[in-house]
Amino acid sequence: MAARKIRPILAEIVEALDGIEAATAGKEFGQFQSDWLLRHGIQRGIEIISEAARHLPSDLLALEPQIPWKQIRGIGNMLRHEYHRISDSIVWAVVTEDLPPLRRAIERIQISLDASGIE
Numbered sequence: 001m002a003a004r005k006i007r008p009i010l011a012e013i014v015e016a017l018d019g020i021e022a023a024t025a026g027k028e029f030g031q032f033q034s035d036w037l038l039r040h041g042i043q044r045g046i047e048i049i050s051e052a053a054r055h056l057p058s059d060l061l062a063l064e065p066q067i068p069w070k071q072i073r074g075i076g077n078m079l080r081h082e083y084h085r086i087s088d089s090i091v092w093a094v095v096t097e098d099l100p101p102l103r104r105a106i107e108r109i110q111i112s113l114d115a116s117g118i119e
Helices: 006-024 029-034 036-054 069-081 088-116
Strands: none
Touching: 006 036, 006 088, 029 036, 029 088, 036 069, 036 088
16 A cells, blocks of 8 residues: 555545534534434544544654544544444544644644655
């Protein structure tokens, strides 16, 4: 398998983060929980983030060691294969607690790539 370029992978993550943020703006947990399409759209966005993170090199992830990359890479499999075990409250916690720090980390990684000139 050919290695993917890093910037498009990061752009996929940012696009999914943007979509999740837009879809959940002004929403509360009850609204999320009662809206089938919103729940599944958010889950799909998280799957995209998870899969994209699997294609980022480990040395790049090491720039942001406070981010739980292993869990990010693994949650996509949980959503795809163990979806019946994922509670809405866990997904909502990911959205409200885990994605904002991830966004900041991705932005810092992008800045470091800009500084180093890496594609």
